[in-house]
Amino acid sequence: MGGAGIHLTDCAKTFPDGTRALLPLSLEIAPREKVVILGPSGCGKTTLLRIIAGLETPDLEGSVYFDDDDVTGLPIEARRVGMVFQSYALFPTLTVAGNILFPLRLKKVPKEIQETRLAQLASFVGIEGLEHRHIHELSGGQKQRVALARALAVEPRILLLDEPLTALDAALRERLRAELSSLLDQLGVTAIYVTHDQAEAMALADRIVVMDRGAIAQVGTPFEIYEKPASPFVAKFIGAAALIPAHAHDGGIHVQGQRIASYADKRGDVFLVARPEDLVPDDEGPLQGEVTAATYFGDRKRLHITLTDGPPIIVDTPPDTSIDAGDTTRLGLVNDTPRILTP
Amino acid sequence: MSDQTIGAPVHTTRHHVEPKDPAKSLSQRVPFALSRMDASTPYWVLVIAVVLLAVFPFGRLLIAAFGPGIEPFIAELSRSASIRATVNTFDVALWSSFISLGLGGALAFLVGATDMRGKRAVSVAFLLPLMIAPQVTALAWLQLFGPSSALLQSIGLAPPSGSANPIYGRGGIILLLGVQHTALAFITLRAGLRAIPGDVIEAARACGASSWRAFSFVGLPMLAPFLAAAFALCFVSSVGNFGIPALLGMPENYLTLPTLIYQRLASFGTGMIPRVATLAVLVSFIAGIGTIISAFVLARYATRIEADKPLAPFRLGRARLPAELGVWGLNVLLLVAPLTALIAASLLPSYGMPLNAETFTLGNYAEVLFRQDVTTRAFMNSFMLAGSAALLLMMLSLPSGYALSRLSGRRRVVLEALVETPYALPGIVLAIAMILLFIRPLPLVNVSLYGTYGIILIAYLSSFYVLALRPVTAAFSQLDPRLEEAAAMCGAGFWHRFTRVLVPGVLPAAAAGGVLVFLTAFNELTVSALLWSSGTETLGVVLFNFEDGGYTTLASAVAVVTVLVVLTLVALLDSLAHRLPRGTLPWR
Ligand SMILES: Nc1ncnc2c1ncn2[C@@H]1O[C@H](COP(=O)(O)OP(=O)(O)O)[C@@H](O)[C@H]1O
Numbered sequence A: 001m002g003g004a005g006i007h008l009t010d011c012a013k014t015f016p017d018g019t020r021a022l023l024p025l026s027l028e029i030a031p032r033e034k035v036v037i038l039g040p041s042g043c044g045k046t047t048l049l050r051i052i053a054g055l056e057t058p059d060l061e062g063s064v065y066f067d068d069d070d071v072t073g074l075p076i077e078a079r080r081v082g083m084v085f086q087s088y089a090l091f092p093t094l095t096v097a098g099n100i101l102f103p104l105r106l107k108k109v110p111k112e113i114q115e116t117r118l119a120q121l122a123s124f125v126g127i128e129g130l131e132h133r134h135i136h137e138l139s140g141g142q143k144q145r146v147a148l149a150r151a152l153a154v155e156p157r158i159l160l161l162d163e164p165l166t167a168l169d170a171a172l173r174e175r176l177r178a179e180l181s182s183l184l185d186q187l188g189v190t191a192i193y194v195t196h197d198q199a200e201a202m203a204l205a206d207r208i209v210v211m212d213r214g215a216i217a218q219v220g221t222p223f224e225i226y227e228k229p230a231s232p233f234v235a236k237f238i239g240a241a242a243l244i245p246a247h248a249h250d251g252g253i254h255v256q257g258q259r260i261a262s263y264a265d266k267r268g269d270v271f272l273v274a275r276p277e278d279l280v281p282d283d284e285g286p287l288q289g290e291v292t293a294a295t296y297f298g299d300r301k302r303l304h305i306t307l308t309d310g311p312p313i314i315v316d317t318p319p320d321t322s323i324d325a326g327d328t329t330r331l332g333l334v335n336d337t338p339r340i341l342t343p
Numbered sequence B: 001m002s003d004q005t006i007g008a009p010v011h012t013t014r015h016h017v018e019p020k021d022p023a024k025s026l027s028q029r030v031p032f033a034l035s036r037m038d039a040s041t042p043y044w045v046l047v048i049a050v051v052l053l054a055v056f057p058f059g060r061l062l063i064a065a066f067g068p069g070i071e072p073f074i075a076e077l078s079r080s081a082s083i084r085a086t087v088n089t090f091d092v093a094l095w096s097s098f099i100s101l102g103l104g105g106a107l108a109f110l111v112g113a114t115d116m117r118g119k120r121a122v123s124v125a126f127l128l129p130l131m132i133a134p135q136v137t138a139l140a141w142l143q144l145f146g147p148s149s150a151l152l153q154s155i156g157l158a159p160p161s162g163s164a165n166p167i168y169g170r171g172g173i174i175l176l177l178g179v180q181h182t183a184l185a186f187i188t189l190r191a192g193l194r195a196i197p198g199d200v201i202e203a204a205r206a207c208g209a210s211s212w213r214a215f216s217f218v219g220l221p222m223l224a225p226f227l228a229a230a231f232a233l234c235f236v237s238s239v240g241n242f243g244i245p246a247l248l249g250m251p252e253n254y255l256t257l258p259t260l261i262y263q264r265l266a267s268f269g270t271g272m273i274p275r276v277a278t279l280a281v282l283v284s285f286i287a288g289i290g291t292i293i294s295a296f297v298l299a300r301y302a303t304r305i306e307a308d309k310p311l312a313p314f315r316l317g318r319a320r321l322p323a324e325l326g327v328w329g330l331n332v333l334l335l336v337a338p339l340t341a342l343i344a345a346s347l348l349p350s351y352g353m354p355l356n357a358e359t360f361t362l363g364n365y366a367e368v369l370f371r372q373d374v375t376t377r378a379f380m381n382s383f384m385l386a387g388s389a390a391l392l393l394m395m396l397s398l399p400s401g402y403a404l405s406r407l408s409g410r411r412r413v414v415l416e417a418l419v420e421t422p423y424a425l426p427g428i429v430l431a432i433a434m435i436l437l438f439i440r441p442l443p444l445v446n447v448s449l450y451g452t453y454g455i456i457l458i459a460y461l462s463s464f465y466v467l468a469l470r471p472v473t474a475a476f477s478q479l480d481p482r483l484e485e486a487a488a489m490c491g492a493g494f495w496h497r498f499t500r501v502l503v504p505g506v507l508p509a510a511a512a513g514g515v516l517v518f519l520t521a522f523n524e525l526t527v528s529a530l531l532w533s534s535g536t537e538t539l540g541v542v543l544f545n546f547e548d549g550g551y552t553t554l555a556s557a558v559a560v561v562t563v564l565v566v567l568t569l570v571a572l573l574d575s576l577a578h579r580l581p582r583g584t585l586p587w588r
């Protein structure tokens, strides 16, 4: 299908009511790359996607290039992008076939070619046999597939997906996520996928763009984002990390005066990134805290612990552990080389 | 009690107290009659009101029309005058509906889907005609286009005197009905535009369609049910309209069904009643079909009230200023100019003179407000009748609106349809039904209501019941049902819950309903035109009779005063808007 690279330069967006939805940001996306824009609700993900789509224009100084084409002033209909909307946005007065073939009919593509394309797309997204249904006769998952097929019918240079799975229930979401991941791999099109769900981002992305209040907080592979969060915001947003204030000196990391691991990169005040899987109850461990709540999940038991003179953290333990709310426990590190965040 | 687990329901015989029946304990505090009130009382109030105000009048009408068998019915309908009036009715209703749909559609598009400026002002300016009585509209346009038009004379554009006023007859009726109902089409289509989700249009653009193609290929089909409903609404309103064809058609003997009915009754008296009943049934039938089509289409295809993400406004670009000027120009033409002509005519000593510093006089106002018995009485009558109808219906709407809001399923549909019927059907039909019901003295008491205020008041109650009921029902539906349950849990019996907990929450809606009833009744002509007798004239009747008798300047003064009263009330009601359920005020 062939995908274009995208170059955003200094794209900002101020809405007429004065809302600064995006601060000036620049971003390079390679051809056929799968990029996920991840961030909490209201951080500007949709706005960024709509600027790439051509549904919003960036503030004056910004520019958008697809490969070497300056598309900044082009409206969406001239950009050849496929878009999947969060609400599906299917045409309610048309059938499934009418929806999928809408772009082809606009271009007055011959009937035979339309038929072949319809068959191809329907089988690709797995909706064979539904072609003559009306939209209101479809389930949520089926609507999502039709929306994807319609976006692909444009033969887009770039595929844009705005929280395509958010409206579905949890079980279906997980299944479609896996399916969508493999479809995107087969397509080899440049894809930009917006979500606020980090599991979705991890599963789908070549690279993740983490956004925070209209700005890019970090860009990196899922591994980089998880292992080397660039800021407290990213660490907290990805994997429910707590940040424990620590100090690096004498070739080691110290928390409340206790040496907990060796570390030689830097000196001074740092944070220890503590995710639920990073700490374990350990009678010899260097940290101590009081368990405020314990929740049994079947495969694990999740403890909410407030560290003595420290922040609240979450620790996952084996389900058969005897520690309960009200207990005091000592904690140790699972890993000898902890993740350190320098402020 | 240390052996009890917290939170578990426990029964110990030791602590068992006889549970007090909340309803019983309350019944000791309220008078006997009220203590009989329980949750079924409002339901019976509703049912009885519906039977008296809707079932009786139309049952009586149907009996009168079909009682003697089907042959007289057919015979009446095949008379050439009836056929001509039927054809005329269809003719003016169809063409005027196209005008309304064209004007209203263009306005709805500009206001609902473009970046035109001053949308709120445009909405208000074009919804005002909805609040102006048709006979006032007709009178105003007659002044605007008359050979002795004060306004046109002042700017030297008046047609030569002696030439016929072009607004009389078929063309004028079509034009004015079209103008009068533009607001109806506008409201319906604006709601339709609001139901189109913005992202569906964006999706069409992502498929390669330009904004305009996206709107016409995807948006317009979604608008189709609203177009159909708007057309049906305008059509029905035109079929039943009396004020406009009465002022513009009767002088030329161009008759529609409502004016034919009126003329038969006016010239031949109540002996004609069985025959006009047939015509009334025919009008009801035409109007009823239109109403059912619009209700069905809206319910079936237009379920979504409002899209989550509104339509992104189309950029008009360089067309914006011309479009805005066009809209305001149209408003000047359709509303400002006729009203100005009306005011000008009301300031002249006699019809046909040019308006200038020498001719200017407030004499007409002094005449109609203070000197003429007929008009002062008519002001009194209209205020009293509209006020009583408003008060009574407000009180009635509280229990019956509660009952309706708690009903569901078929019973609700049937009761709602019955309440709507007298309002949806043309006023002339209701008037005939009322005459049929009350022409003979009431049984048992042997009192005759015919020719008294009573018959007009009852007709108003029947016709405008739904105006009071709708907002109150909506307000009751919006109240959290848990509020009532919580009050019941606290031991409040039904009467107590109803008056102390529920009614205070819906009072703004009830007040708004009352003012709507007042407005509509105050503007009304059709019903009272058939039901008045000397002493019970309403403002509508006086206006009509003045114009009919050639006292145009006096008629204009009466019209201006009614418009002022109505506008004052509209402003009052609008200031209440934020406390009302959505959709209560037709112009919002
Ligand atoms: N058309 C608009 N006008 C004004 N503010 C807007 C508009 N669209 C979005 N916003 C604001 O911009 C911010 C970013 O919105 P959005 O991009 O939709 O966030 P996200 O998709 O990450 O949830 C929000 O504060 C939102 O309220």
Ligand SMILES: [Mg+2]
Pocket (backbone or CB within 6 Å): A045, A046
């Ligand atoms: Mg969003």
